[in-house]
Amino acid sequence: MSAGVVALTILGGWVFVATVIRGFPLIDPVVPMLNVATAGALIGLLVGVYDARGLEQQRSLEQLNRINDTLRIATQELVSNSERSALEQAVCDRVIESGPYDAAWIGRYDPTDSRVRPVAWTGFDEEYFESLVVTVDDDPTGKGAGGRAIKSGEIQCIPNVFEDPTMQPWWDQFEALDAESLAVVPIRDDETVYGLISIYADRQNVFDEREKEVLSELGDTIGHAITSIETHEQLAERERELARQNQRLEEFTGAVSHDLRNPLNVAEGFLELAQEHGDEQYFDRVADALARMNELIEDLLTLAQQGTAIDEFDKVPLETVAEDAWETAGSPSATLRLLDDLRTVACDRSRLRELFENLFRNSREHAGSDVTIIVRPIDSGFAVEDDGPGIPAADRQEVFEAGYSTNEDGTGFGLNIVKSIAEAHGWTVSLAESPDGGVRFEFTNVEMIESEPLTF
Structure with missing residues (x-):
């Protein structure tokens, strides 16, 4: 519109000046002014359309850069963190810092538990996240975007939370937080769903198709990272278990070489005396020494077995x-x-x-x-x-x-x-x-x- 006004003013002034300079009387000035207005409007429209396209392209480019920055920064956190809790908190922080979002939280999902439990968050007060109830069942709290994301394994975007009846259990909280749109991204790796990341905005229609694709990729990337962390932890635990087994083996070896040698020497000594003198009391002492050895062996075997971790209680x-x-x-x-x-x-x-x-x-x-x-x-x-x-x-x-x-x-x-x-x-x-x-x-x-x- 500003371009059209400028064009109209310039064209009107030019016609007026040209007419006066050439000596043409303005018998009916309305007609040329209407022509000027029509031409100015057309020019302004063309210039406005051009400016609008330019602004749209600029916004689209800025959005693409922002989305790519979000994924890049979050990916850096995935690589640099070797603990799951630190990774989850870092991703929440970076997503909010790099995007036009107001809050984000990550919840963990255990198939044996129907509830998604928040473990990392940023943007809103801690009390909100601690009181948040999102389930994966047939209750109203399980039919919202969070429950659907876990069940389907696909991103769920809500352009306007107050127009979606499945989000009604949280309407009061959304209103208090001034949140209007929402994206819930499942965190998964192949068939394993670890949880979700939920992202809030105070405006409607924030998440377009391009943003959905990048956020979905972010959820998969977090899932891959968690798998890697868990695999690393399992290997580390296996190494610790091997170390414990080696320690028990050393203890076992030391006990066998030291504690069993004493009763064995006693048995051998009294056996020689029994063979030499034929006195039954020596055989009794041999029997006592052998019983002692048997007791030691049973305790050693028990000790060697008890260090194994228990899987089922x-x-x-x-x-x-x-x-x-x-x-x-x-x-x-x-x-x-x-x-x-x-x-x-x-x-x-x-x-x-x-x-x-x-x-x-x-x-x-x-x-x-x-x-x-x-x-x-x-x-x-x-x-x-x-x-x-x-x-x-x-x-x-x-x-x-x-x-x-x-x-x-x-x-x-x-x-x-x-x-x-x-x-x-x-x-x-x-x-x-x-x-x-x-x-x-x-x-x-x-x-x-x-x-x-x-x-x-």
């Missing part, structure tokens, strides 16, 4: 397993007390029983046959304690080492087996003093399971 009541372990590791003169509120834990039942058996034997060996052992619940786990003499604070770090024992008849592997079983479950074991001055073993980071309600 069962729901096991602590009280029941402790009672089962007492049947094999307790004694008639000792007392076992199981306090109330012992809960159910997620664990391998057989290994948990071995853990209790070794703890019970340890208490009997060090506190005497009349020891009282208590199993009690604690925060995030359980504790096993006795009323024996306890362990000095300076020695508490050594008791879990393979082969360490203050009892001449002990193998020195019982508490090391206990520690290996705990670590295989992902638990933390620590040593303290019981209220009665004895030893107290605390197991934390234990997955406790709520009791299921009774049905009638």
Whole structure:
């Protein structure tokens, strides 16, 4: 329009001047002015169309550059981050910094859980993202853009959230945040959907076809990066497991070469005496030495097996397993007390029983046959304690080492087996003093399971 006005003014002035200079009287000035107006309008229209096309091309070029910058910067973050959490937060930050968007968040999806849980975000207040409910089910919160993106594996763009009835569960939040359009991009790698990235804008019709293509590519790129990170973590865990196995092998080798040699030498010595004198008491000493060797071998085999990580957990009541372990590791003169509120834990039942058996034997060996052992619940786990003499604070770090024992008849592997079983479950074991001055073993980071309600 500005170009048309300028053209009209210039053309009108030129006609007027030309007419006056040439001496033509302006009998009817309206006619030439109408001609001037018509010509000016046509010229202005042509110039305006040209300017509009130029502006549109400029905006299109700027948008393309912006989209490419968004993908380039986000891709750089994908390459430079080796941790998934850091990667997700960096992508959110870079997308908002490089694009005309107001907020973005990334949610993780677990097929065993119907809810998409936000883990990284930027742009809006933290309270919004923490209270956000997006599901992948048949509920209203699962029929919106987020649920559809996870189910279909395709980008979902909403030009106007207030005109889309599937977005109604979030209308109040959108209005409070002044958000009008939305793009939800699935984060995937082949058939695996890791989650989504949701991007907000305070204007309508923000996401055109070109932008959809680039954002879809961004979602796939993030998915590839997460696969790479998880693969790297699995390899690192495998290396750690190999290191643990090598350490157990070294412990096993050392124990075999050292601890088995003593009873073997004893057996050989008394066997020679028995052969020389024919006295049966020497054969009894040989039998004792062989029994000791058998005990050591069983403990060593158990130790070699317990470090393996546990893949499947069962729901096991602590009280029941402790009672089962007492049947094999307790004694008639000792007392076992199981306090109330012992809960159910997620664990391998057989290994948990071995853990209790070794703890019970340890208490009997060090506190005497009349020891009282208590199993009690604690925060995030359980504790096993006795009323024996306890362990000095300076020695508490050594008791879990393979082969360490203050009892001449002990193998020195019982508490090391206990520690290996705990670590295989992902638990933390620590040593303290019981209220009665004895030893107290605390197991934390234990997955406790709520009791299921009774049905009638």
